[in-house]
Amino acid sequence: MKFAVIVFPGSNCDLDMYNAVVDVLGEDVDYVWHTATDLSAYDGILVPGGFSYGDYLRCGAIAQLAPVMNEVRKAADEGKFVLGVCNGFQVLTEAGLLPGALIRNDSLKFRCHPVGLRVENANTAFTRDYEKGEVVTIPIAHGEGNYYCDEETLARLKANGQIVFTYDGSNPNGSVGNIAGISNEAGNVVGMMPHPERAVSELLGSADGAKMFTSVLNAWRERNGAASTR
Known part of the structure; x- marks a missing residue:
């Protein structure tokens, strides 16, 4: 499996994301600059955290x-796997790949500390x-992580099982429904505010984020008829 880590001016979690792929999966991964016009060589697209373009106008705008x-x-339309974390989540909502803001x-x-996350949907890539229902520990680091959507959108997210993670215990940012991460209807695009790439080793305080990466590799292998990592 080959991954692309998208790099915008102001990205600062691109190295973390790159190293998570290497350390957890040992798969091929490239940094891909924001001016790129062809991602056809990649199976997984990772949009990292940071302050793209200085967060001018709005985060991700x-x-x-x-x-x-x-x-x-x-x-995303082709069914490839796309993950946006923190600023990457903001970019995906601004781009219309995920609903809400x-x-x-x-x-x-600005909140920067570990949080408990409850897995609401274990069927996404x-x-x-x-x-x-599993509760995991993943760090957050954001000032604009308060997920908002209208009541109609929230009802649709619940009905479709698109709420992927919720905050377990206290809500650190006031997000509607305690939402920490969502997916598109197909489940191949996920956005979340907490940083799984910063929780892939007990040396970092938690290895609970590693399953995000093994999950997508297993999804890709299953799609392509290869053996699972399990």
Whole structure:
């Protein structure tokens, strides 16, 4: 499996994402600059955290206009696997690949600490190695992680099983429904505010994020008739 880590001016979690693929999976991974116009060589697209374009206008608002995002949309439509984390989640919502929006934390403060996440959907490409209801520990680092959508969209997310993670215990940002991560209807595109790439080893305080990466590799292998990592 070959991964692309998209790099925008202001990305700062691209190295973490790259190393997570190498350390957890040992698969091929490239940094891909925001000006790229062809992602056809990649099976998994990772949109990392950071402050793309300085978060001007809104988080992700300028990044979603970058040339590479046309290719990310195309990859998603083709059923390829796309994960957006933190600023990457914001970019995916701005690009229309996921519903809703990320707004300022209700505390108006930057929050950076481990949180408990409850796995609400273990059937997406990125969560299949978890159990539904499992509680994991993943760090957050955001000032605008407050997920918002209208009541109609929230009802649709619930009905379709698109709520992937919720905060277990206290909600660190005020997000509606305690939402920490969602997917598209097909389950091949996932966005989340917590950073699984920063939780792939006990040396980092938690290895609970590693299953995000093994999940998508197993999904890809199953699709291509290869052996699972389990």
